[in-house]
Amino acid sequence: MILIIGGAYQGKLDFAKANFGIREDQICDCGRDPADFSKKCLWHVEQLCLECVQKGIEPRDYFLARRSQWQNSVLICRDIFCGVVPVDDTCREWRQATARLCQYLSAEADQVSRIFCGLEQRLK
């Protein structure tokens, strides 16, 4: 599994397309559609986390329960961890739960890349 993280609009999906040959039909946009692990690339994993949090599910448990399904995936998650702690309860839990998931996925990943202004910083 490849984990790609980075701030909003930094070029994470473009990086995945250029480096792992991801085609449009292989992308599941979790901000728009239900999570589909048959697709090679899951984009906006942070939105899937928000959905989990709103349903009272810990995102890490969600991924753990489906572990065999994403072993060869490219997972793209927005870094939402650096701002002020949100006042809104849901946003606050979303931020923390997404961060916990990223730590778990990062430990599992074969490669972790952070994208900054379109440039890769290899973290693992």
Added chain:
Amino acid sequence: MICFISGGAKNGKSTLAQNLTAALAGGGKRYYIATMIPVDEEDRERIRRHIADRDGMGFETIECGRGILNCLDQADPEGAFLLDSATALLMNELFPLEKNYEMDLDAAQRCREELVRFARSVRHAVIVSDYIYSDAVRYDAITEQYRRSLARIDRALAEESDVVVEVAAGQRILHKGALPL
């Protein structure tokens, strides 16, 4: 040489940018492009502080809050230019004062293209931006548009640049090229 600097607020981007521009200029001209259009006394105070910071560094200040290519009319392109910041420039372009700050969407693309042209037109360009992309806030549509537009500018400039550096707590994280100091 084109250098792009980004990172969090008050982390040392401007200091690095000033030192870098001075080093690149050597004995040549060094220009500071002032992008802020002051609207109140707080802005004017901030500008006074910035001018004091640069005191003695030999910068010539060019006021250019919009239409970045205009500053080339008043400067020698063989010099070293410090543009601080793309963030303020885009703000002025996207929300023009004379249109009562109503968003001008065409301005975002023009601003991006002009910045790339500007960077290519001068001997040395050091451009500062702000990294505003890693928080868990759900912004309104206008703020999202601004963030998206600035990110596009950042990526276009990073691609064009010889050096891309992120500044964190005064330290440098080099993403591309090598700093000449």
